[in-house]
Amino acid sequence: MTLLMFLNYTMSATSVLGALLPALDSLFSTQGIMVMLLVAYAGAMWMFLSSAPKVHTIMVSDLQIAKEFYEGLLNLPVADVPLHYYYNYEQSLGAASLDPLYLSATPAPSALTSTMGGSEGLWYQLKKNTQLHVISGATYGHKNRQRHVCFDRECLETLLLRVQSRRLRFKVRSKKPINFLVKDIEERVIEMAEVAN
CATH class of the missing domain: 1.20.5 (Single alpha-helices involved in coiled-coils or other helix-helix interfaces)
Incomplete structure (x- = not known):
């Protein structure tokens, strides 16, 4: 059996x-x-x-002055370039809808951009999983003001809070789209402007 x-x-x-x-x-x-x-x-x-940091991009008139402002006055920590930016991810973002008023016809060459290679500009840690990418290309504003332009309102609101917490002199000119002025160490006026889509 x-x-x-x-x-x-x-x-x-x-x-x-x-x-x-x-x-x-x-x-x-x-x-x-x-x-x-x-x-x-x-x-x-x-x-x-899903693990990649959110990146806000700001276009500035002069990278060296921007570096002094973001590192010196706002005390933002320098960040590593996120891996997804090595694949030119930012090139596909809405650059076609940018108002030509904010762009320089001939951006000034900078030692900072030429040494950065494919990931041009400056990188800062704005929040825990949010980075700030500062690139050249904006025109100078009225009376040769430094101009920093951005598509993202959340980014500029975060920077305005940072300016207020550092007790820097500033003036809000417009709330929608957000536009404010702030003075740096050299008493230069920096215009922070949101580009309305």
Whole structure:
């Protein structure tokens, strides 16, 4: 009787294994492996992009003066360039909708931009998972004011709070779109302006 039970068990295990083989065969086929690789790639990209910091970009008239302002007066810590910016992610952002009034026709070459390579500009940690990317390209304002322009209202509101907490002299000129003036150490007036979309 024991031998008969063993044979029945073996035959049922073989039939179960035989039923699973076609499913395993299709899973490990070329097409099945490609699907598994695509799913793994999608999961890795989702993890990569969901952990990437939010980046606000500000265009300035002069990078050296901006560096003195953001590092010296606002005391923002220098940040590493986020990995997703190595792939020119910022090039796809709405640069076509930028008002030409804020752009310089011939941006002044700067030693800071030429040494930075593909990740031009300055990088600062604004909040825990938020960075500030400062690039050149804005025109000078009225009376040769330094102009810092940004598409993101949240960024400028955060900077205004930072200016207030550092007890710097400032004047809010407009709340929508946000526009305020602040003086730096050299008593230069810096205009912080939101570009309305």
